[in-house]
Amino acid sequence: MSRDHIDAGLLLALAVLALLVPYIWSGYEIKLATTITIQAGLAVALGFVVGPAGLVSLGHAAFYGLAAYLFAMLAPASEPANLLNTLLVVVCGTAVCAAVVGAISIRSRGLYFILMTLAFGQLGYIYFRPEVRLPGLDISLDGSAQFYHFVSLIVFAAFALVWWLRRSAFGSLLVAARDNEMRIRAFGYSPYALRLVAFVISGAIAGTMGYLSAAQNGFVAPETLAWHNSATALVMVLIGGKDTTSGPAIGAILLLLAEELLQRATEHWLIGIGLIIVVIVIAAPQGIVPYLARLFPARRAQDA
Amino acid sequence: MVGAYLAFAVVQHLASFWLALPLAIVLGLLLGAVLERFLLARLEGADHLSQVLLSFGLILLINEAQRIIFGNDAHGVEVPAPLNFSIPLSETFAYPAYRLFICAIGIVFVIALGLVMGRTRIGMMLRASAENRTMARALGVDAKLIYLGVTAAGIACAVLAGVIAAPIASVYPGMGDQVLILSFVVIVLGGIGSLTGALVGALLLGVVDAFGKQFFPDFAAFLVYVAMIAVLIARPQGLFRGTGA
Numbered sequence: 001m002s003r004d005h006i007d008a009g010l011l012l013a014l015a016v017l018a019l020l021v022p023y024i025w026s027g028y029e030i031k032l033a034t035t036i037t038i039q040a041g042l043a044v045a046l047g048f049v050v051g052p053a054g055l056v057s058l059g060h061a062a063f064y065g066l067a068a069y070l071f072a073m074l075a076p077a078s079e080p081a082n083l084l085n086t087l088l089v090v091v092c093g094t095a096v097c098a099a100v101v102g103a104i105s106i107r108s109r110g111l112y113f114i115l116m117t118l119a120f121g122q123l124g125y126i127y128f129r130p131e132v133r134l135p136g137l138d139i140s141l142d143g144s145a146q147f148y149h150f151v152s153l154i155v156f157a158a159f160a161l162v163w164w165l166r167r168s169a170f171g172s173l174l175v176a177a178r179d180n181e182m183r184i185r186a187f188g189y190s191p192y193a194l195r196l197v198a199f200v201i202s203g204a205i206a207g208t209m210g211y212l213s214a215a216q217n218g219f220v221a222p223e224t225l226a227w228h229n230s231a232t233a234l235v236m237v238l239i240g241g242k243d244t245t246s247g248p249a250i251g252a253i254l255l256l257l258a259e260e261l262l263q264r265a266t267e268h269w270l271i272g273i274g275l276i277i278v279v280i281v282i283a284a285p286q287g288i289v290p291y292l293a294r295l296f297p298a299r300r301a302q303d304a
Numbered sequence: 305m306v307g308a309y310l311a312f313a314v315v316q317h318l319a320s321f322w323l324a325l326p327l328a329i330v331l332g333l334l335l336g337a338v339l340e341r342f343l344l345a346r347l348e349g350a351d352h353l354s355q356v357l358l359s360f361g362l363i364l365l366i367n368e369a370q371r372i373i374f375g376n377d378a379h380g381v382e383v384p385a386p387l388n389f390s391i392p393l394s395e396t397f398a399y400p401a402y403r404l405f406i407c408a409i410g411i412v413f414v415i416a417l418g419l420v421m422g423r424t425r426i427g428m429m430l431r432a433s434a435e436n437r438t439m440a441r442a443l444g445v446d447a448k449l450i451y452l453g454v455t456a457a458g459i460a461c462a463v464l465a466g467v468i469a470a471p472i473a474s475v476y477p478g479m480g481d482q483v484l485i486l487s488f489v490v491i492v493l494g495g496i497g498s499l500t501g502a503l504v505g506a507l508l509l510g511v512v513d514a515f516g517k518q519f520f521p522d523f524a525a526f527l528v529y530v531a532m533i534a535v536l537i538a539r540p541q542g543l544f545r546g547t548g549a
Binding site: 050056104107108109111112114115116118119120122123126127227231235238239242268270271273274275276277278281282285 | 343353354357358360361362363364365367368369371372485488489492493525526529530532533536537540541
């Protein structure tokens with residue numbers, strides 16, 4: 001089995017798991033599963049720019065939070081918001097912002113790019129001050145189980161999109177531009193344009209997740225945009241494996257589940273998280289999913 | 305942050321601020337050497353990102369360890385007696401001597417580091433292994449030892465800085481996080497690998513922040529980030545392009 005097979009297999013397994021969750025658990029566990037699913041979506045979106053595009057963004061939480069605030073501005077004060085209209089406008093709005101931020105930031109590379117996205121993210125964090133309460137959506141979702149199905153549907157659609165993009169010619173070009181910029185230029189492509197498109201897609205997906213999270217929680221706080229959240233998402237991407245689609249999702253699930261369980265057990269749960277991160281980095285510097293792929297070596301290694 | 309807590313612990317138990325300084329250097333060197341030898345060295349050749357991730361995990365560990373040992377409260381450290389006076393600048397305005405002492409240490413440190421990096425054999429080997437590790441190794445530089453030394457010395461400096469900062473900052477869990485992001489911004493803004501750059505970056509951010517707070521209190525937080533973006537738009541590789549990245 002190659003890394004691609006493992007990757008696709010894990011995605012399918014996650015999808016089956018997501019389908020089953022409401023039948024196994026209820027109440028609080030479903031809310032938790034909803035949160036984790038949304039975070040996994042954000043991590044996968046970030047993974048798409050960190051991995052193939054080689055752009056480490058510390059501003060993705062800002063797109064996520066921006067979408068939540070856009071939703072708050074659009075939504076009528078008293079009645080439930082129209083799902084289709086608001087979602088469409090929010091996603092387009094985030095994409096436009098991602099395009100502006102990306103167009104300026106992508107001129108820089110490496111650490112300088114991180115700093116650019118950090119600065120833009122923090123600007124957003126400072127700009128959106130008050131905490132806002134939100135109305136619900138106008139679709140009739142009976143209870144948390146149905147809302148969970150709705151969230152899973154959108155998140156897994158995003159997973160499928162990212163998985164397809166990574167395998168497409170566009171994905172290959174991104175990887176090629178990351179590994180050998182000069183050669184891609186010589187072939188007549190613009191690495192800048194490729195990266196910008198990837199950044200905008202990723203920002204728009206992050207925005208979608210922010211929208212879902214706002215709809216779930218019923219309020220947005222400015223802290224959503226702060227760089228800490230981008231860093232947390234980045235940790236999820238890296239421990240899961242930035243060069244796979246399922247990796248960031250697995251990283252998100254692992255980290256959030258560990259957080260939940262450790263918090264129940266001890267006040268000093270951060271020590272546990274720290275240990276998990278250190279062990280994973282040392283044992284599997286490429287991330288969990290690539291590590292798994294190596295545990296099951298290719299049966300036809302000589303062909304590969 | 306470890307440094308600030310060290311200062312707190314030493315002042316509590318040994319009642320001497322000055323004793324904390326040499327202790328900080330020893331502890332920092334030990335900590336750095338252990339980290340490099342057992343953790344960072346394993347990531348040799350791996351992504352920068354893995355190293356970042358590793359240090360992030362370590363931050364969580366150390367933060368929580370401190371919370372367990374010292375509790376959640378904020379602590380204060382007394383300014384050491386010989387420096388606990390103020391220098392009057394005008395009739396209404398005085399400047400605490402301890403802050404001047406910090407400025408002096410900062411200046412001495414920058415000059416010393418500049419001399420070591422630019423004028424000595426060690427500095428030369430260090431720059432060489434940062435720029436081209438394989439070549440430096442081929443020429444007989446023990447790059448492993450250099451990395452060990454740099455990590456240890458770097459952490460010792462940070463611990464020392466924590467001790468010195470303890471009397472003017474309050475000592476609490478998580479106090480390092482703010483400094484961390486600020487240091488990162490300063491280094492990148494100035495240009496990675498450039499000492500002058502780090503210095504200019506630090507001054508620029510400090511001045512923008514201070515004047516912003518004074519003259520445009522509503523926009524001060526904005527100004528710092530706008531300045532960062534402006535600098536990076538004008539010079540996408542930082543103010544002073546350094547050698548190794």
